[in-house]
Amino acid sequence: MSNNSDWDNEQLRVDEVVSEINKREKGLEEKLGDIKIDVIDIRKKFWEDVTVNFDSAEEAAETYASIKQQAEFMSEKERSHRHDLKQLKNLHKLKYSPYFGRIDFLEQGEEESQSVYIGTSSFVDDSGIEFYVYDWRAPISSLYYDYGPGHAEYETPSGTISGEVELKKQFIIRNAQIKHMFNTGITIGDEMLQEVLGGQSDSQMKSIVATIQKEQNQIIRNERGHLLIVQGVAGSGKTSAALQRVAYLLYRHRDTLVADQIVLFSPNPLFNSYVSTVLPELGEDNMQQTTFQAYLEHRLGDDWKLEDPFMQMEYVLTADEGPNYNEQIESIKFKSSLEYIQLIDQYIDSLEKEGMIFTDIVFRGETLLTKEKISSYFYELPDTISIPNRFQKLVEKLLKEVRGFELNERKKEWVEQEIELLDNEVLLKVHNKIEKQKKNETDSFYEFEREEELLRLLVVKRRMKKIKNDIKEIRFLDVASIYVQLMESLLKAEHCLDSVQKIRQSIFSYEDATPYLYVKGKLEGFQVNTTVRHVFIDEAQDYSPFQFAFIKNMFPRAKLTVLGDANQSIYAHSNVSSFLAFESLFSSSKIEKYELTQSYRSTRQIINFAKGIIQAEIEPFNRDGERPTVVGSNSIDEMHALMIERVFELKQKHRTIAIICKTAKESKTLYDNLKKKVDVRLMEKDSTGYDSNVLIIPSYLAKGVEFDAVLVYNASVDAYFKQSERKLLYTICTRAMHSLNVFFVEEISPLLANVSNETFLNKGTTISSCLPETQQIGRE
Numbered sequence: 215m216s217n218n219s220d221w222d223n224e225q226l227r228v229d230e231v232v233s234e235i236n237k238r239e240k241g242l243e244e245k246l247g248d249i250k251i252d253v254i255d256i257r258k259k260f261w262e263d264v265t266v267n268f269d270s271a272e273e274a275a276e277t278y279a280s281i282k283q284q285a286e287f288m289s290e291k292e293r294s295h296r297h298d299l300k301q302l303k304n305l306h307k308l309k310y311s312p313y314f315g316r317i318d319f320l321e322q323g324e325e326e327s328q329s330v331y332i333g334t335s336s337f338v339d340d341s342g343i344e345f346y347v348y349d350w351r352a353p354i355s356s357l358y359y360d361y362g363p364g365h366a367e368y369e370t371p372s373g374t375i376s377g378e379v380e381l382k383k384q385f386i387i388r389n390a391q392i393k394h395m396f397n398t399g400i401t402i403g404d405e406m407l408q409e410v411l412g413g414q415s416d417s418q419m420k421s422i423v424a425t426i427q428k429e430q431n432q433i434i435r436n437e438r439g440h441l442l443i444v445q446g447v448a449g450s451g452k453t454s455a456a457l458q459r460v461a462y463l464l465y466r467h468r469d470t471l472v473a474d475q476i477v478l479f480s481p482n483p484l485f486n487s488y489v490s491t492v493l494p495e496l497g498e499d500n501m502q503q504t505t506f507q508a509y510l511e512h513r514l515g516d517d518w519k520l521e522d523p524f525m526q527m528e529y530v531l532t533a534d535e536g537p538n539y540n541e542q543i544e545s546i547k548f549k550s551s552l553e554y555i556q557l558i559d560q561y562i563d564s565l566e567k568e569g570m571i572f573t574d575i576v577f578r579g580e581t582l583l584t585k586e587k588i589s590s591y592f593y594e595l596p597d598t599i600s601i602p603n604r605f606q607k608l609v610e611k612l613l614k615e616v617r618g619f620e621l622n623e624r625k626k627e628w629v630e631q632e633i634e635l636l637d638n639e640v641l642l643k644v645h646n647k648i649e650k651q652k653k654n655e656t657d658s659f660y661e662f663e664r665e666e667e668l669l670r671l672l673v674v675k676r677r678m679k680k681i682k683n684d685i686k687e688i689r690f691l692d693v694a695s696i697y698v699q700l701m702e703s704l705l706k707a708e709h710c711l712d713s714v715q716k717i718r719q720s721i722f723s724y725e726d727a728t729p730y731l732y733v734k735g736k737l738e739g740f741q742v743n744t745t746v747r748h749v750f751i752d753e754a755q756d757y758s759p760f761q762f763a764f765i766k767n768m769f770p771r772a773k774l775t776v777l778g779d780a781n782q783s784i785y786a787h788s789n790v791s792s793f794l795a796f797e798s799l800f801s802s803s804k805i806e807k808y809e810l811t812q813s814y815r816s817t818r819q820i821i822n823f824a825k826g827i828i829q830a831e832i833e834p835f836n837r838d839g840e841r842p843t844v845v846g847s848n849s850i851d852e853m854h855a856l857m858i859e860r861v862f863e864l865k866q867k868h869r870t871i872a873i874i875c876k877t878a879k880e881s882k883t884l885y886d887n888l889k890k891k892v893d894v895r896l897m898e899k900d901s902t903g904y905d906s907n908v909l910i911i912p913s914y915l916a917k918g919v920e921f922d923a924v925l926v927y928n929a930s931v932d933a934y935f936k937q938s939e940r941k942l943l944y945t946i947c948t949r950a951m952h953s954l955n956v957f958f959v960e961e962i963s964p965l966l967a968n969v970s971n972e973t974f975l976n977k978g979t980t981i982s983s984c985l986p987e988t989q990q991i992g993r994e
């Protein structure tokens with residue numbers, strides 16, 4: 215804490231800066247009003263200021279130039295309007311909280327130190343020289359995140375600058391009033407973090423710029439690697455670091471990079487909406503956000519239905535008694551591996567010689583080109599040409615043949631019949647065309663024949679259009695059958711039975727969709743995206759190595775930032791180490807790796823409890839709360855009653871409360887049971903937002919998000935038994951910020967057996983026999 219005069223001086227500075235902001239705001243508002251009027255005026259008078267004359271080619275060129283000039287003038291005004299508007303928005307935010315940090319830095323070789331105040335965006339005096347506030351992303355601002363008092367240095371485009379940090383302060387300023395002020399050491403002080411983390415959670419994630427930690431700052435600012443890998447424990451700020459990194463990149467490359475050139479793959483639509491406000495809060499546009507599922511659907515097009523990963527998840531979590539369960543899991547794992555890619559590559563090489571499957575090209579029930587003929591055309595092309603290039607040549611050849619058919623087709627009877635059915639409008643158009651031609655000719659003898667000829671041409675062209683398009687899109691290649699053939703040759707029959715049946719009904723299992731698209735791309739050529747410069751993959755542990763390889767392929771010019779936690783991998787392919795696999799796709803000199811071990815989300819008590827589930831190295835942040843409760847009961851009904859009781863207690867203190875079930879099926883049953891007794895909301899796979907209600911949510915949809923209080927539903931021995939569910943249970947427990955409550959019936963899950971008795975309070979009517987004797991001490 216600082217003394218009074220220090221506080222007063224700082225408040226005076228805040229007042230001064232805010233007053234300058236007010237002045238600037240006023241000026242901008244006036245300017246904006248003027249520009250708006252200008253733009254409206256230009257729009258109104260657009261044609262008045264343009265001389266339109268098409269009498270000669272010269273006049274037309276002049277007219278064109280004049281329209282272009284006027285349009286450019288208008289778009290310049292509009293651009294300037296947008297820019298000023300953005301600035302105004304930023305100023306408006308700064309007015310209430312102009313900055314959050316200060317460092318006094320004495321640069322080597324200088325006599326006097328410089329006070330650098332850091333906020334969410336810069337604010338410079340009218341001359342453009344003195345910075346009232348530095349943007350947190352400016353090179354000098356990194357001193358604030360990386361150093362305490364003492365020697366310090368930062369990178370600039372022209373080299374490293376060294377010196378001494380003489381002072382480091384943090385502020386919490388609300389409504390232009392300093393609420394807290396701390397002198398701090400190396401890291402951003404505990405007090406400020408305590409303040410931020412102790413608050414209630416929200417349905418929207420918040421920006422963390424005021425409290426970014428040193429290790430997070432490294433991730434945010436790293437521009438060296440092509441692949442940045444962040445392995446971080448639950449709640450260590452991976453998503454936060456990713457979003458601030460997007461803001462940082464947009465700032466650093468503001469002349470060349472726009473938000474649309476950045477893509478974030480997130481785990482589900484709920485997460486999408488959870489993080490969607492962070493960038494706008496920082497004055498930046500949102501990057502493109504999608505789920506891998508949505509991306510696959512887009513790539514597959516309307517012809518296919520894609521089973522979502524959640525269906526796979528439900529299957530994995532519930533179907534263990536079903537037939538073929540183990541085979542199915544084996545098959546999912548295999549199809550997720552890089553080994554599968556290699557085998558596919560080999561298989562595709564073999565298709566250079568034989569085995570490609572085609573479909574007939576049929577027109578009005580008549581086969582124009584048989585699949586055998588197409589195949590022979592394909593294999594006549596030299597195999598020194600790559601497969602996609604051979605297809606390009608084949609397309610040209612087929613189109614030529616189809617044009618030949620077009621000529622023959624014109625004479626057929628069906629064409630005459632279709633002419634009869636043509637709209638008058640079309641007939642008139644053709645007639646007028648002939649009339650126009652007639653003007654320039656003397657001979658009108660064949661007028662009728664010519665008109666009929668034109669109509670025949672028109673009818674056939676229209677009908678042939680689809681065939682030509684299909685040929686251009688290589689639809690005569692039966693990629694689905696090739697994929698089936700490939701699966702059948704690589705996998706045991708029982709491992710591909712289910713997939714094949716689905717494909718025959720135009721449905722893809724989640725694990726087959728990426729390999730299918732990969733095969734399609736290998737054959738027809740990948741439709742890669744070269745405009746995207748950065749791809750972020752959050753919850754990366756849930757992606758298979760195959761999916762990674764595919765993403766890398768599809769965004770060849772993008773740098774990748776991959777964030778995940780191996781301890782939260784919950785999918786069937788989980789035991790394949792995605793991170794390791796991903797690394798193998800890049801040369802080691804292009805990879806930058808970080809590990810985050812400190813968890814910020816949850817209280818120390820919750821982390822200590824969760825650590826017992828997975829035995830991982832997690833350092834809890836120094837924030838205390840109540841011990842988690844473990845509540846046993848004798849029946850499901852009793853458990854429900856105890857949960858409702860607890861929900862009412864929690865509602866007194868907390869805003870967001872989630873009852874996390876294992877599956878969607880379980881969530882729905884619980885919802886039907888509780889909805890009349892307590893105000894609850896069921897979260898389903900397409901749910902996008904949530905409010906301060908009590909939520910019932912399946913485990914895998916809670917990924918990446920957080921709640922003030924979590925109730926773990928039915929952590930009983932029969933619900934969580936398999937070792938593969940250990941990480942799921944850990945993920946569920948680490949969604950809680952302040953309060954964790956685990957409920958079970960009769961016997962608790964053995965996956966909690968290593969949780970130390972000191973870390974929780976044992977409540978309810980049943981004490982689990984699973985917990986070792988010593989753990990009973992924790993009972994209240």
Ligand SMILES: Nc1ncnc2c1ncn2[C@@H]1O[C@H](COP(=O)(O)OP(=O)(O)OP(=O)(O)O)[C@@H](O)[C@H]1O
Pocket residue numbers: 407410411420422425426427430446447448449450451452453454455779782814815917918919920948
């Ligand atoms: N430096 C920080 N300052 C303030 N809050 C932070 C900081 N780092 C993380 N947090 C907070 O901790 C919580 C967890 O952060 P985040 O969701 O980014 O972690 P994560 O590693 O992605 O978690 P998980 O893998 O469990 O989903 C969020 O509420 C976030 O605001």
